[in-house]
Amino acid sequence: MLQEINHTFITLIPKVDIPQNVTQFRHISCCNILYKAISKILCTRVSAVLPDLINKAQGGLIKGRSIVENILICEDLMLKALNFPGKTMELIMTCVRSKSYSLVLNGENFGYFKGAKGLRQGDPISPLLFTISMDYLSRILNHVTSIMPFKYHPLCAQMQLTHLMFADDLLLFSKGDIPSVMVLLSEGVLPFKYLGVPISAGKLSIKHCYGLIEKITERIRGFAARVLSYAGRLTLVNLVLTSLYSYWATIFVIPKGYTTTSGYCWIRHSQPVVTWDKAVWNSWCISKNSFINWLIAREALLLKDKLLQIGVVADSACCICGADTESHRHLFVQCQHTQKLVKLLSCKLNVKLPAVYLITWIQSKPWAKVKKNVIIAWIQALYYAIWHQRNKSRLEGVLDQPEVVLKQISSMLLMRSIFWLKCIKKSSDETWVKSINY
């Protein structure tokens, strides 16, 4: 193999702001793509036969062996020895022996040295060889326990289980007498952590779950979560947090005392009661409108008054009229464009809409359910359209006529009105809804 093909860059990434010594760098080795292709092909071929060769006690790194299965059981040269063909062995050993390294620091690479021992991180062959060598250890353990005075752990005797492995974690099991323990030379204290979850002889208590809670809050409060968009945060909650929880929940029964509600309250702390919740989170509305209206109610949209404060824009003039500072109050209440739209909507709904923030205003209206919900849905759609118009004006420099915007809102709500009609019992209500929507 050409030396250049098996050359690896070790990138040093500083863990702290001003690193003083080598341990303050994280090293990541980067093999080149050609080598990765070669080793990946080798791996794929060898992996096909691995499940038949490797001892059942090794749980990680092999396709089809699940990490979870291993924990469940827990709770309850090798190439030659395995008879690989000579050609395959030669190819693998060439990959392992011919490696060389350069260090990358601050974007520049330095030096050149041959690799003497060990496996490379990022090399597809590494996990494969590691699995095979761990299997060798596995065989030795099985052999030693069969010839020495060794007694199995009472729960492991039936399966003749002496150890479990997951990747580089090794758990040894034996009866608690000195000769047996001496065979394995291992001792430990329960509960201990295995694959990130606590292993305990008895039932898991709330105390043992602190780790899970810590992990979840760490991710929510972490730096990455703060800079994520709303869609990103939703994905974070759905994927990362749920998978963390379900990983634990597939292994243990999570102790009582933790509910979704209590967890939610615990993370967000107590918040003051708001006056707009029912008008914002309303099932008659389109959910994307509700979301934007929630942001408006909390004054959380990034309008130009805020953007100016953080230095993103140079002026704070309203993107639509340019006459005043673009704040929530201006954009959704005072702006000329908004006032024209509200007037048009008043005529369409045949309801007098005042020049105030309409979501808080409507919440206190003593109207019948149908009328109130339909008007809330229209107001939410109106505010969504205003936000949309504002962005269109800012990014594309164009603005639609108020009549056109109202048509857009109307077609946006057309599909939703089919759902409204299903909920309506009185024929007078039905006529009214049809008169404004069709």
Ligand SMILES: [Zn+2]
């Ligand atoms: Zn304006």
